[in-house]
Amino acid sequence: MFSLRLNNSGLGVVVRCHGGRVARVALTGQGLGCDVFVAEVRQLSDVAVAEAAARAAAAVAFERHGATVRVTAKDAPTDVVSEVDRAAEAAAVAVIARERPDDGYLGEEGAERAAGAAARTWIIDALDGTMNYLLGLQGWCAAVALEDEHGPLAAAVYDPVRGELFTAGRGDGAACNGAPLHIDATDGPQTLDEAVIATFLHAPKRDLPGVVATLQRVLEQAGSVRITGSGTLELACVAAGRLHGWIQPATFRWDWVPGALLVIEAGGRAERTTTTLDWCIAAANPALHNALRALPTTQ
Numbered sequence: 001m002f003s004l005r006l007n008n009s010g011l012g013v014v015v016r017c018h019g020g021r022v023a024r025v026a027l028t029g030q031g032l033g034c035d036v037f038v039a040e041v042r043q044l045s046d047v048a049v050a051e052a053a054a055r056a057a058a059a060v061a062f063e064r065h066g067a068t069v070r071v072t073a074k075d076a077p078t079d080v081v082s083e084v085d086r087a088a089e090a091a092a093v094a095v096i097a098r099e100r101p102d103d104g105y106l107g108e109e110g111a112e113r114a115a116g117a118a119a120r121t122w123i124i125d126a127l128d129g130t131m132n133y134l135l136g137l138q139g140w141c142a143a144v145a146l147e148d149e150h151g152p153l154a155a156a157v158y159d160p161v162r163g164e165l166f167t168a169g170r171g172d173g174a175a176c177n178g179a180p181l182h183i184d185a186t187d188g189p190q191t192l193d194e195a196v197i198a199t200f201l202h203a204p205k206r207d208l209p210g211v212v213a214t215l216q217r218v219l220e221q222a223g224s225v226r227i228t229g230s231g232t233l234e235l236a237c238v239a240a241g242r243l244h245g246w247i248q249p250a251t252f253r254w255d256w257v258p259g260a261l262l263v264i265e266a267g268g269r270a271e272r273t274t275t276t277l278d279w280c281i282a283a284a285n286p287a288l289h290n291a292l293r294a295l296p297t298t299q
Contacts, residue, residue: 044099047169050122050144050156053095057088057126057142058160066136076203080130085109088126092144096122103146108254119149125254129230138162143232143258152261157236166236166262174239174265181239181266185285188244189223192291195244197222198234209277210298211249217295218247235259238282239266245283247292256280 044052061084070083089107096105097113100122104115107124115121122144127133129140138161145155150170157166166181168174174181189195199218205211219225226243228234232255237243239262246263248255251272260270263282269289270282279296283289 045169046146046154047156047167047172049096049099050146050154051158051165051167052099053092053122053124053144054142054156054158054165056095057092057124057144058158060084060088060091061127061133061140061142062160065133069134071134078131078203080134081109082127082130082134084133085127085130088142089124092124092126092142096124096144106253108252120153121147123147123254123257125232125258128232128255129228132229137229139228139230139233141230141233141236143254145258145261147253147257152257152264155258155261157232157258157262159233159236164236166239168239168261168265170261170265172265174262176236176240181241181262183239183241183263183267183284185267188241188284188288190285190287192221192223192245192288194223195288196224196226197245197247197292198226198228198231198237198243199247200227200229200231205249208250210296211277214247214249214279214296217297221291221295231255232259235270235282236262238268238284239263241284245281245288245292247279247281247295249277249279249296251278251280 064084071080073080086109089109089111093105093107093111102116103120103122104113105122105124106112125143127140128143133140141157141159143157146153153170155168164176166176197218199215201215231248234243234246236259238246260282263270268282268284269286273279273281281289281292283292
């Protein structure tokens with residue numbers, strides 16, 4: 001069921017479905033006494049909702065970029081949350097709550113609602129790369145993904161500084177600004193010594209079993225290492241062919257799910273291992289993925 005409002009010229013149509021969601025309308029021709037017929041009502045796709053939520057979050061952050069903001073440390077002096085993080089998360093949540101009122105959501109900064117009967121949960125990192133953002137550096141973004149009982153279903157990662165929108169849908173491929181992303185597994189480095197690998201060492205994770213030793217192996221064996229401060233953008237770069245691999249320990253869902261789907265749908269490999277300590281690993285091809293997978297140690 002829905003309500004329909006037409007303007008006098010027949011050029012404007014608004015359909016609001018039950019639950020308050022705004023749907024798109026396909027229009028066909030003219031009728032007697034009526035400007036248009038409503039032929040079909042369609043909700044926004046899950047990827048479109050992810051995009052809208054990521055753009056809403058990024059808009060909040062971009063507007064405040066460079067301004068003085070309140071900052072609170074989390075579990076380390078360089079692991080912080082700002083009032084912008086929370087405002088951006090609220091903007092993303094508002095989009096999701098409007099478009100998918102029956103779905104759950106989980107945000108890095110505390111926004112949470114249990115999933116409904118469909119077991120669909122939106123994962124939100126409204127400002128990934130907060131320290132970069134606060135320091136006036138590039139390398140921050142807004143990321144939103146949807147998971148169901150089968151895993152990641154849709155994702156959007158928006159970098160407002162570069163004007164790049166990365167999107168992916170399960171089985172539908174990945175794209176950057178609408179242009180398809182495709183990783184050629186036969187092209188590019190097949191071994192670590194030829195590869196550019198991204199990683200990150202979060203201070204509270206240094207004492208976890210094998211973390212320092214494993215990252216030491218990365219430094220010793222990789223051709224080159226990048227630490228940009230935004231894991232999600234690094235994963236997007238793997239999907240876009242700008243980086244060859246990515247590895248991090250004990251990664252939170254909001255730092256992994258959006259970018260992992262981008263890599264998978266672009267044709268790469270992305271996996272959360274099941275060793276004593278979970279490691280999240282992504283790579284452009286199977287050989288490099290296997291090489292990264294062999295690095296984690298518990299010693």
